[in-house]
Amino acid sequence: MSEPTPPESPDSAQSPATPGPLGTADATRMALAAARALCATQQIPTACLLMVATPIGNLADVGLRTLALLQRCDVVAAEDTRAAQRLLRAWGLELPLLRADRHREQAAAQQVLQHLRAGRRVAFVSDAGTPAIRDPGAALARAARAAGHAVLALPGPSAVTTALSACGLELDDGYVFAGYVPATQGQRADFYARQLGSARAVVCFETPHRIHASLAALGELAPQRRLVLAKELTKQFETFVEGSAEDLLQWLDADPHHAQGEFVLILEPAPADAAGTLPEQALQWALRLARELPASRACAVVAEMTGADRRALYRWLLEQPGRGDAQEPAPEDGKP
Numbered sequence: 001m002s003e004p005t006p007p008e009s010p011d012s013a014q015s016p017a018t019p020g021p022l023g024t025a026d027a028t029r030m031a032l033a034a035a036r037a038l039c040a041t042q043q044i045p046t047a048c049l050l051m052v053a054t055p056i057g058n059l060a061d062v063g064l065r066t067l068a069l070l071q072r073c074d075v076v077a078a079e080d081t082r083a084a085q086r087l088l089r090a091w092g093l094e095l096p097l098l099r100a101d102r103h104r105e106q107a108a109a110q111q112v113l114q115h116l117r118a119g120r121r122v123a124f125v126s127d128a129g130t131p132a133i134r135d136p137g138a139a140l141a142r143a144a145r146a147a148g149h150a151v152l153a154l155p156g157p158s159a160v161t162t163a164l165s166a167c168g169l170e171l172d173d174g175y176v177f178a179g180y181v182p183a184t185q186g187q188r189a190d191f192y193a194r195q196l197g198s199a200r201a202v203v204c205f206e207t208p209h210r211i212h213a214s215l216a217a218l219g220e221l222a223p224q225r226r227l228v229l230a231k232e233l234t235k236q237f238e239t240f241v242e243g244s245a246e247d248l249l250q251w252l253d254a255d256p257h258h259a260q261g262e263f264v265l266i267l268e269p270a271p272a273d274a275a276g277t278l279p280e281q282a283l284q285w286a287l288r289l290a291r292e293l294p295a296s297r298a299c300a301v302v303a304e305m306t307g308a309d310r311r312a313l314y315r316w317l318l319e320q321p322g323r324g325d326a327q328e329p330a331p332e333d334g335k336p
Contacts, residue, residue, distance in 0.1 A: 028092045032067055039068035044152065047116045049144040050123040051137055053130040053156030054083075057234040059090045066154050067091055074120035077112055079136050080127040087125070100124060102136045109143040116149045130158040134179050134205065160203050163230040163264035166240055167201075173269070175201040176307065181214050181265070188217050195267060196222050199309040202267040208259050212252060218267075219245035226268040231261045270309065278316060282308040286317050 042065075044050075050069060055061040070076070070093055077100040078084035084097055100108035115122050124131055124140050131137030141151045160177050178195055181204050182188050195202045196218075206214050218227065228242045229251075239258075241251050252258045282302050289298035295317050303310035 025092070028090075031064065032071065032092060035064040035068035036071065039065055042068075044069060044072065044121070045150045046121060047119045048121055048150040048152055049112065049116065049140060050121065050152050050154055051131045051141060052123045052125045052154045053158065054087055054125045054128060055234065056128045056157045056159050056162065057232070059087060061157050061234055062087065062091065063154070063156050066156060067093075069154060070095070070123055072121060073123040075115055075122050077108055077122055077124045077140065079125070083127050084125050095123075100136060100140065105136045105139045109140050112140055113143060113147055113149075116144060116147065128157075128159075130156065133158055133160060133177070157234070159205070159233055159264050162233050163228075163266060164201070164203060167228040167230070167266050168242070169201050169226075169228065169266065169268055171201055173200050173310075175203055178202055178204040180205045180207075181210065183210065185213070185217075188214065189221070192217055192221050196225065197270055198267075198307045199269050199303065199312075200307065201269050204265050204267075206263045206265050208261060208263070211259060211263055211265075212249065214265070215245045215249050215252070219249065228266040228268075230264040230266070231258075233264065278308050278313055279306060282306045282313060283316065286313055287320065290317055 050073065052066055052070070053063075054066075070088070073095060075096045075098060076084055076088070077098050079101045081097045081099050088095060098108060098111055100112070112122050112124075124137055126132075126135035126137060129135065132141065145151050164171060164175060176195070176198055178191070182191050195204070215227075218225065223244060223246065225244065226242060227245060227248055228240060229248050230238075230240050232238045241248055243251075285305070286298055286302045289301055292298075293301070296314060299310050299314040299317060302308060303313060
């Protein structure tokens with residue numbers, strides 16, 4: 001399933017805006033000409049695969065470099081050929097399409113390889129957002145690179161980074177992208193129990209028919225945890241709401257329209273005391289690595305691997321018998 005793309009509404013910006021006295025067709029031609037001019041000197045190999053990020057709700061978010069290089073492609077592999085067709089036609093492009101959704105990605109990879117062997121450039125686009133980020137694309141990239149062909153990335157929209165950029169949480173220690181919240185009650189509870197212990201912000205996707213149950217589960221497990229809910233990203237009614245799970249449930253219930261569209265849900269990192277309950281595996285790894293590395297470095301490695309709180313792990317390690325580096329400076333924020 002693709003990155004969250006809320007359903008279309010009459011007021012949502014779905015195509016390039018009409019710019020003043022120019023008609024849309026004139027503006028499109030100007031944009032394509034500008035894209036070609038800006039990228040005229042960029043060399044890209046023939047027989048290459050381009051992984052192309054596409055808008056997550058507003059077609060005007062497509063990049064000029066994307067437009068320029070799409071014009072040099074021979075075929076477009078697409079998770080959803082209808083969505084790809086809308087994007088291409090909005091910008092006056094006509095290219096052959098082949099279907100490459102998750103259910104037939106392996107078969108599509110063989111078709112892509114045939115095109116590459118024939119010296120053609122192939123672009124891959126997912127339904128919305130950046131390929132392979134909870135979307136198809138990884139199998140195509142692996143197959144092309146294994147066959148000796150260049151695989152290039154065209155950066156662009158992603159629901160994950162779009163939501164994070166405006167959520168207002170400190171992200172110096174990074175973040176965790178956890179994909180979609182599981183559908184069943186038991187799996188959902190286990191999922192949140194794991195994620196709530198993370199010392200990093202956690203980003204996940206949720207659907208409109210499960211968002212109430214999802215927030216109710218969070219309310220039971222962590223009623224005071226700060227959450228940020230984002231919907232209609234890049235559209236006219238883009239909305240960010242923050243607060244506890246109960247606050248967000250009240251907001252959803254205040255208007256039936258609030259529950260429409262798909263959601264990006266961000267969990268605030270666990271506070272230091274809550275993250276102090278460290279997994280046994282993390283403790284054992286920290287002890288073993290500390291025989292070879294300084295304590296601060298060992299804890300940084302284990303925290304990166306397990307999601308355990310780095311500072312809590314460091315404090316625990318220095319309390320263990322036989323630690324001779326107890327005077328080692330504590331790790332600084334944002335540094336290993």
